[in-house]
Amino acid sequence: MLDQKQLRELAGFRSESGTVLSVYVNTDLTGQSKERARLVLREALERIRNQANAEDVSRIENYLDREYDWQPRALALFSAADDSLWRTFALPVAVQTEAHAGAVPYLKPMAQLLEDYSRYAIALVDREQVRLFLVQLGGIEEKEGWVGQEVKHHKQGGFSAKQYQRREDQLARQNLRQSAEATTRLMEQSHATGLILGGLGETLPRFREMLPKALQKRVIGTVALDMEAPLTQVREKATELISAGEQEQKARLVDEMITAAAKGAGAVTGLPDTFYVAHQGRVRTLVVERGFEAPGYLCDGCGYVSAEPIGKCPFCGGKPEPIADAVNRLVQKVIDSGAKVEVVAPSAVLTRAGHVGAILRY
Template sequence: MLTQEQIEQLEAFDAQGARVLSVYLDLDPASQIRRSYRIAFEDLVKALRARLEGQEQADLSREVERVQTWLDSQDPRGKGLAVFSCTPRGLWHASFFAVRVMNHLAFEPTPDVAPLLRLVDEYERYAVAVVDKERARLFTVFLGEIEEMEEFKDFVIGKHRQGGVSDARYQRHHETHVYWHLKRVAQRLAELHRRRRFDRLILAGPEEATTELRRVLPRALAHRVAAVIPAEVFASEREILDKTLEVERRIERESEERLVRQLVDLAGPGGRAILGVRPTLAALWADLVQTLVVAHSVRGDGSECPNCLRLEPGRVESCPTCGAAMRHLHDIYHRAMERAVDQAGSVEVVYGEAERHLVDVGGGLGALLRYASPVPQAAVR
């Protein structure tokens, strides 16, 4: 995973007149059935090469060959990949991600880090506090990986008295030490939040410890508690990550279901949403899309006009608008996502129940619009 410092270094990179090839590839196994990342890369290169001439094409070929050679030597890891290459200036950086990225290619005087910045902006950072009455382990999880971890132990006297100390007094001493320990955990979480701001907080451990910790959290952190779950304080990092991702997926699915319901509620004549493949592609062509919503499982070929950029589902020989020969696309849905991002819109891929609902009502494609539109609302399934 790229760190913020590495992203800033890429932003500041000076190619001194050369060009940088920036490659983003979707490696999600679920997307490789009909369209592998290698085919996606070749299609992106072909489209880019058609826009270049002379020496620029030769320079592109050099960088493409370098990336292809590297890809041949790699077993894909995770769900996404970013590569930056500039042979004349000695730049090479490749990072795998535990989350999906959108297929994208750029050959510019500077590294194209815009997709990375969008990734950082779109994903939420989770903090996890795994506690018992004397130990604590604090994690941050971002982009599907553990970023940071710290652990500590405080002295807490046992629950059973020793010598002549009364049971009640000894129990109060024990409870006071537990309180001090959990208060320290809350303070360390506040420090962590100042250093590496997180969006949601998960409390994990025995119920007695997590209940007391939640009670002593500062209000700003208490509002961020997304889940309280049982866990052993000695659980492995893999177990902690899996539990965190399970909570994250649940929250994401709930958000996606709300989004699809919003699409359905707002769609209609003069509405601020649209449903259906052809109407949504028409809205993209008109630059009306604020948020494109795509069902994860949908695939389908399509056509794109290289002249006016109109998108159509299926194979269309000539553009219905300008008459130019249409270019065939292996995956019209993926191209729609790229187009939405190019237009400064956002993309939401939905799964599970939200995915099934969107397929039923709109063939797997819909959008929230920047403003009400007269685009026809008939769904094309």
């Protein structure tokens, strides 16, 4: 499964002897045939054929024709034969077919996918056990959970019944504690963005109280689910909650960034300022409008990208040359630095601010 580590590895790649061919292919056959998907790919490759290495073009075409099984809904490929680069990523969500050739991989669609489909953990719990899941990129995977001792209910009255019920309640608390520990381990190991709690009745609030305080703050919501719920139902409920939560979170992020930038307090907006702080390594979170592209000027010395033509690089004195998509360079630089990229839906407020901005580290 695609993750941030793989994205950073690609972001750190530079072709020393040729070009990198980056290709994204929509292979979702629910609305098209294989022949149609191949035709759209050929058209995309034809548009950049003069810029790409012929060996890379041939390798990608052969992979689709002879090796790919057409099961995933999309595919991302990166090839640079002169530099021994060949990476393929099967994607469980559809993407637009496009091809790009340049000195670095074209990563904006990958960054957008990872932000739109961040990894979340789900803990489906009752008084006896917990089922654990990871959701990312539209897919769901059930992980190893924890099953405790059976908890029974005593239906008759009397003193002995109360003693019996107290023991059963104590056993349930012990089970919930063990379930909370298993959930905490999954969150630590998976580096999930947030946690969703699922279940029925009074179990969920009790279970939440047993989680570490820091983990309680990462719970994004709860869903009503039976312990025997199938994977498809768990994924559907979780996806609805995640989508609503992320839209709200990204809207708040844009507002906070623009407000902070207006006060000159830890944020910038617009391409010129964002390019500048990115080159300084000051970006903590890059916020870029989905689909936003713009040309720019790349310094041949230190790699600084400017929005406007300049005679001399302010960092090394090198000579900036025009490039077609400066925004991709910005995204790559930020990913390479270990910072976060948030791709957000177009909005009037962000458009007025220049389509892009950044929350700063310092």
